[in-house]
Amino acid sequence: xxxxxxxxxxxxxxxxxxxxxRHDVIVVGAGITGLSTAVMLTxxxxxxxxxxxxxxxxxxxGGNTGKLSLLQGQRLAVIRRHHPASLVRAYVDANxxxxxxxxxxxxxxxxxxxxxxxxxxxxxxxxxxxxxxxHDAAREAGLPTRILSSREVEESPFPNAGAVVLDDQVAIxxxxxxxxxxxxxxxxxxTLHTGIRVTGVHALPEARVETADGPLFAPHIVLAxxxxxxxxxxxxxxxxxxxxxxxxxxVPGDAIEGTFLSVDGPTRSxxxxxxxxxxxxxxxxxxxxxxxxxxxxxxxxxxVDDLVSWTRRWFPDAEETHRWSAQDYESxxxxxxxxxxxxxxxxxxxxxxxxxxxxxxxxxxxxxxTAEILSTPRRERPRWMTTIGTRLTVPADLGxxxxxxxxxxxxxxxxxxxxxxxxVPVPRPxxxxxxxxxxxxxPVGVSTVDGVTRAVSAVCTHLGGVxxxxxxxxxxxxPLHASRFAPDGTRLEGPALRDLRPLPRDGRPD
Numbered sequence: 001x002x003x004x005x006x007x008x009x010x011x012x013x014x015x016x017x018x019x020x021x022r023h024d025v026i027v028v029g030a031g032i033t034g035l036s037t038a039v040m041l042t043x044x045x046x047x048x049x050x051x052x053x054x055x056x057x058x059x060x061x062g063g064n065t066g067k068l069s070l071l072q073g074q075r076l077a078v079i080r081r082h083h084p085a086s087l088v089r090a091y092v093d094a095n096x097x098x099x100x101x102x103x104x105x106x107x108x109x110x111x112x113x114x115x116x117x118x119x120x121x122x123x124x125x126x127x128x129x130x131x132x133x134x135h136d137a138a139r140e141a142g143l144p145t146r147i148l149s150s151r152e153v154e155e156s157p158f159p160n161a162g163a164v165v166l167d168d169q170v171a172i173x174x175x176x177x178x179x180x181x182x183x184x185x186x187x188x189x190x191t192l193h194t195g196i197r198v199t200g201v202h203a204l205p206e207a208r209v210e211t212a213d214g215p216l217f218a219p220h221i222v223l224a225x226x227x228x229x230x231x232x233x234x235x236x237x238x239x240x241x242x243x244x245x246x247x248x249x250x251v252p253g254d255a256i257e258g259t260f261l262s263v264d265g266p267t268r269s270x271x272x273x274x275x276x277x278x279x280x281x282x283x284x285x286x287x288x289x290x291x292x293x294x295x296x297x298x299x300x301x302x303x304v305d306d307l308v309s310w311t312r313r314w315f316p317d318a319e320e321t322h323r324w325s326a327q328d329y330e331s332x333x334x335x336x337x338x339x340x341x342x343x344x345x346x347x348x349x350x351x352x353x354x355x356x357x358x359x360x361x362x363x364x365x366x367x368x369x370t371a372e373i374l375s376t377p378r379r380e381r382p383r384w385m386t387t388i389g390t391r392l393t394v395p396a397d398l399g400x401x402x403x404x405x406x407x408x409x410x411x412x413x414x415x416x417x418x419x420x421x422x423x424v425p426v427p428r429p430x431x432x433x434x435x436x437x438x439x440x441x442x443p444v445g446v447s448t449v450d451g452v453t454r455a456v457s458a459v460c461t462h463l464g465g466v467x468x469x470x471x472x473x474x475x476x477x478x479p480l481h482a483s484r485f486a487p488d489g490t491r492l493e494g495p496a497l498r499d500l501r502p503l504p505r506d507g508r509p510d
Contacts, residue, residue, distance in 0.1 A: 001304075001322075001323050001324045001325060001472060001473060002322060002324060003062050003063050003175070003246070003322060003324040003326075004246075004248040004273070004278065004279060004282055004283055004286065004321065004322040004324070005057075005062060005064075005066070005173055005174060005175035005176070005278070005279065006057075006062055006175060007279045007282060011055060011056065011179070012056055012179055012182035012183055012186060012192060012194075013186075014186075014191070014192035014193050014194050015191050015192065015193065017193050017196050017211075017213050017214075019211075019213060019214025019215060019216075020214060020215060020216075020217070021049070021191075021216055021217070022216075022217045022218065023047045023048060023049040023191065023216065023217075023218045024041075024046040024047040024048060024218060024219065024220065025038075025041050025046055025047070025048045025049070025218050025219075025220040025221070025222065025373060026048075026049050026050075026051065026209050026216050026217075026218040026220070026221050026222070027048060027049070027050045027051070027221075027222045027224055028050075028051055028052070028198050028201070028209060028221070028222065028223050028224060028225055028229070029050075029052055029222075029223065029224030029225045029226070030050050030051075030052035030054075030055070030056045030057070030058070030178075030182065030192065030194060031056075031057055031058070031059065031060060031061035031062075031178060031224060031226075031358075031362070032057075032061045032102075032174070032177075032178055032181075032358055032359065032362035032363065033224035033351050033358070033362040033363075033365055033366060034050055034052070034222065034224030035050060035056070035178055035181035035182055035185060036101070036102070036105075036181060036362060036363045036366035037222055037224060037365075037366040037369050037370060038050045038181075038185050038190055039105070039181050039184050039185055039188070039190075040366055040367070040370040041370055041373060041374075042184075042185055042188045042189065042190045043188070044370070044374055046373075047189070047190075047191075048185070048190045048191070049190065049191035049192075049193065049216065049218070050182075050185065050190065050191070050192050050193070051192075051193040051194075051196050051198060051209065051211070051216070052193070052194050052195075052196070053195070053196065053197040053198065054194065054195070055194050055195075056175075056178055056179055056182045056192075056194065057174065057175045057178040057179065059226060059326070059327065059492075059493055060226050060326050060327060060328055060358060061174050061175070061178050061358065061362075062174065062175050062178075062326075063246070063324055063325060063326025063327070064174040064326060064358060064359060065246055065269055065271060065286055065288050066171055066172050066173055066174050066271065066273075066277065066278065066286070066359070067118070067169075067170075067171060067259050067261075067269070067271050067359070068099055068102065068103075068113075068169065068170035068171070068172055068359040068360055069118040069166065069169040069170070069259065069261075069357075069360075070092055070095050070096055070099065070138075070143060070166060070169065070360065071118045071119075071120050071134070071138065071143070071145065071164070071165075071166040071169065071261075072095075072120075072261075072357050073120050073134075073261040073262070073263055074120060074130050074133075074134050074263040075334075075355065075357070076088055076091075076092070076134055076137040076138050076141060077130060077133035077134040077136070077137045078334060079091060079137070079334045079335070080133070080136075080137040080140070081133075081396075082334075082394055082396035083333075083334070083391075083394065085140050085141070086387060087335065087387060087388070087391055088137055088140065088141045089140070089141040089142060089384075089387075090383070090384040090387035090388050091141075091335060091384075091388065092138075092141040092142065092143060093142075093382065093383070093384040094360075094361070094364040094368075094382075094384045094385075094388060095357070095360040095361060095364055096360075097363075097364055097367060097382065097384070098359075098360040098361060098362065098363035098364030098365075098366075098367065099170065099359075099360040099363075101363045101364075101366075101367065102172075102177065102359060102360070102363045103170060103172075105177070105180070105181070105184075106172065106177055106180070109177070109180040109181075109183070109184065110180075111172070111173070111176055111177045111180050112172075112275075112276040112277065113170050113171060113172035113173075113177075113276065113277050114170070114171050114172075114274060114276050114277040115168050115169065115170060116169055116170070116171055116257065116258050116259045116271075116272075117165050117166070117167045117168075117169070117257075117258040117259075118165065118166050118167075118169035118258065118259045118260075118261075119148075119153065119156075119163040119164070119165050119258050119259065119260045119261070120134050120163060120164045120165075120261055120262075120263050121153065121156070121160045121161075121162065121163035121164075121260055121261070121262055121263065122160065122161040122162055122163070122262070122263055122264055123158075123159050123160060123161065123262050123264050123268070124159070124161055124264065125161045126264060127161060127262070127263050127264030128161055128162055130263040130264065131147070131162055131163060131164050131263055132147070132164075134164050134263060135147055135164040138164065138166065143166055144166070144167070145164050145165060145166050146164070146165055147162065147163075147164055147165075148162060148163050148164075148165055149162050150162050155256050155257050155258060156256070156260065157256070157314050157315065158268070158270070158310075158314040160260075163260075165258075169259065170359075171259060171271055171272070171273075171274075171277040171278075172277050172359070173277060173278050173279065174359060196211050196212070196213055197211060197212045198210065198211050198229060199211060199212055199497055200229075200230070200497065201221055201223065201229070201230055201348055203343070203344045203345045203347045203348055204345070206219075207219055207220070207221050207345075207347040207348065208221075209221060219347060220347060220349070220373050221347060221348045221349070222348075222349050222350070222351075222369055222373075223341070223348065223349070223350040223351075224350075224351060225350075225493075226327065226328070226329060226352065226493060226494075227239060227241065227329050227352050227481075227482065227494060227495055228341065228350045228352060228495070229495065229497060230341070230348070231495065232341050232342055232343050232344060232348070233341055233342040233343070235337060235350070235352060236462070236481040236495045237401070237405065237481075238331055238332055238333075238337070238353075238401065239329040239330060239331050239332065239337075239352055239353050240293060240329065240330060240332070240404050240482070241293065241294040241327055241328070241329050241481065241482025241494065242291050242292070242293060242294065242327065242328055242329070242330060242355075242356065243291065243292060243293075243294045243297075243300070243325055243326070243327050243470075243477075243482075244267070244288060244289060244290065244291030244292075244325065244326060244328075244356065245288060245289065245290050245291075245300070245303050245304045245307055245323070245324070245325045245472070246269075246286055246287070246288040246307075246322075246323070246324050246325070246326070247286070247287055247288075247304060247307045247308055247311065247320055247322070247323045248273065248282070248283035248285065248286045248320070248321045248322045248323075249283055249284065249285045249286075249287070249311060249315065249318040249319055249320055249321060250282075250283055250284055250285075250318070250319040250321055251284045251285050251315050251317060251318050251319070252317050254272070254284070255272045255284045255285040255315065256270065256272050256285070257272065259271040259272070262289075266289060266290055266306070267288075267289035267290065267291060268287065268288075268289045268310070269286075269287070269288035269289050270285070270286070270287055270288075271285075271286050272284060272285060273285060273286055282321060282322075283321045283322065285311070285315065285318065287307050287310070287311045288307070289307060290303035290304075290306055290307060291356075293407070293479070293482075294327060294477050294478065294479065294482035294484070294494075295411070295465075295467070295468040295470075295477035295478050295479030295480070295482065296407075296411065296468070296479045297468075297470075299471055299472075300325070300470050300471055300472035300473065301471045301472040303472070304323050304325070304472055308320060308323075325472060325473060326356075327482065327484070327493060328354055328355060328356045328358065329352050329353050329354070329355070329482070330353060330354075330355035330356075331352070331353030331355075332398075332400040332401040332404060333391070333393055333394070333400075334355070335353070335388055335391060336351060336352065336353040336354055336355075336361050336365060336388075337350070337351070337352050337353050338350070338351045338365045338368050338369065338388075338389075339368065339369075339372065339389060340372065349369050349372065349373070351365035351366075351369065367382075367385075368381075368385050368389075371385065408479075408480050408481070411465065411479035411480055412464070412465055412466075412480060415436075415443070415465060415466025415467075415468070415479065416443065416466055418436070418466070419436050419437065419438045419443035419444075419458065419466050420438045420441075421438075422435070422436070422437040422438060423437060423438050423439065425437075426446055428446075428448060428453050429446060429447055429448045429453065430448060431448055431449070431450075431451070432448070432449065432471060432474055433447065433448060433469070433471065434446065434447030434448075434469030434471070434474075434476070434487070435447075435469065436458045436466060436467065436468075436469070442457065442459065443457070443458035443459055443466045443467075444456070444457065444458055444503060445457070445458035445467055445469070445476055445500075447469065447474070447476075447487045449474045449487045452487075454487050454488055454489075454502070455502070455503040455504060456476070456485070456487075456488065456489040456500040456501060456502050456503060457489070457500050457501040457503065458476065458500075459500075460478040460480065460481075460483050460485075460496055461483075461491070461496045461497070461498040461499070461500060462478065462480070462481055462483050462494070462495050462496035462497075463480060463481065465478045465479060465480035465481070466479075467479075467485065467500075470484075474487060475487070475492060476489075476500065478494065478496070481494060481495050482494045482495075483495055483496035485499070485500050488502065489501065489502050
């Protein structure tokens with residue numbers, strides 16, 4: 001499964017890795033957050049190095065739908081339900097400033113994008129109360145939204161009962177703009193290391209990043225890794241990982257003009273693609289949705305197939321071109337966490353919890369991280385930074401955390417119980433399939449991918465959750481805190497840092 005955006009292009013060429021090198025700032029993660037932060041700091045005259053185990057825009061950024069909107073489905077209404085209007089306004093102001101920064105950078109770098117009316121729409125009449133609540137929260141936060149009836153949403157060929165609309169929102173190729181950020185970093189004297197895996201970060205005796213190839217040193221470290229790759233602050237318990245799906249299509253003529261996101265389920269996210277905001281000619285329509293907690297799905301492949309079926313129902317001539325998925329994290333108090341890592345002595349900073357709205361939240365986070373690293377006086381910072389940074393936890397936030405904690409505990413228990421019900425050796429799985437079995441009280445994962453059958457420990461190296469097979473991506477996913485691993489056990493993403501232990505095909509230890 002390869003995203004539409006990752007068509008063959010010239011990749012930014014990084015520098016050879018030099019163990020022991022020193023910089024002013026080390027940024028871990030070459031997505032929108034990491035590279036926006038690096039560019040801002042490089043413009044301020046700092047020596048910045050960006051390091052990533054994969055390529056530029058390898059994970060969440062590369063799987064983005066490319067929608068950049070301040071409306072964001074029902075998100076403003078959900079925040080407002082349990083938080084004061086001042087926090088919703090601060091969230092909107094942060095996203096507006098992030099959006100303005102990214103589009104301003106795109107203008108300077110020559111990265112094209114398009115403007116659209118964005119619709120948060122109800123698929124049935126049951127969703128209209130949410131549409132109205134979203135409109136009220138948006139207006140209260142200063143956004144010029146308007147309500148449309150189902151008859152007024154004329155361009156929608158799919159079912160809708162009405163929508164709240166915000167004009168002048170953006171569609172952009174997320175990989176192209178991220179590669180442009182990497183290009184500016186390099187031409188400005190910054191350093192980029194791709195294919196270098198970080199294995200740890202430390203604040204003492206001096207701030208450093210440990211990698212499989214040796215350490216790097218800097219007085220400031222930024223973790224721009226989706227979720228922090230350290231357990232400091234226990235942010236894996238304060239967020240939950242979500243996996244969602246996208247399919248792109250060729251359609252005859254113009255698909256639709258606006259962008260759409262349903263406020264009721266099952267989630268449907270729809271946007272057009274044109275020469276100016278995506279790979280020219282590759283597709284004209286993207287449909288996304290069907291998100292779920294990582295590792296807690298009966299079949300990820302079925303979720304993708306459902307999007308295809310839905311699209312062909314309402315766009316009968318649609319021809320599938322690409323399918324992919326992406327992972328993002330939502331904080332239990334609904335606002336991203338950005339700033340200094342607890343017990344990091346002010347040397348380690350991070351950002352997480354964008355809830356699938358990284359194209360505006362990421363540059364907003366970068367602005368705040370930059371202000372902190374440069375020690376910008378608080379009186380000179382935008383008000384939204386202070387409001388978000390000093391927000392209070394409310395009972396509803398604790399409630400959401402408690403519910404998620406219960407689900408994690410249930411997933412932990414059920415994973416071990418189910419593994420015990422099936423003993424190794426097991427029949428060779430069919431192509432693209434994986435199964436968890438038990439040997440001597442230890443879960444073993446056996447899968448067949450590209451004709452190769454492998455066995456690995458099926459216990460997550462983070463906190464011991466039993467892994468679940470993802471039949472769309474052919475990966476082992478953890479239902480506890482969203483770590484993911486390749487069929488051979490290589491760690492892909494999430495809070496886990498170590499690979500899974502490989503085993504012989506019959507699951508017996510070496």
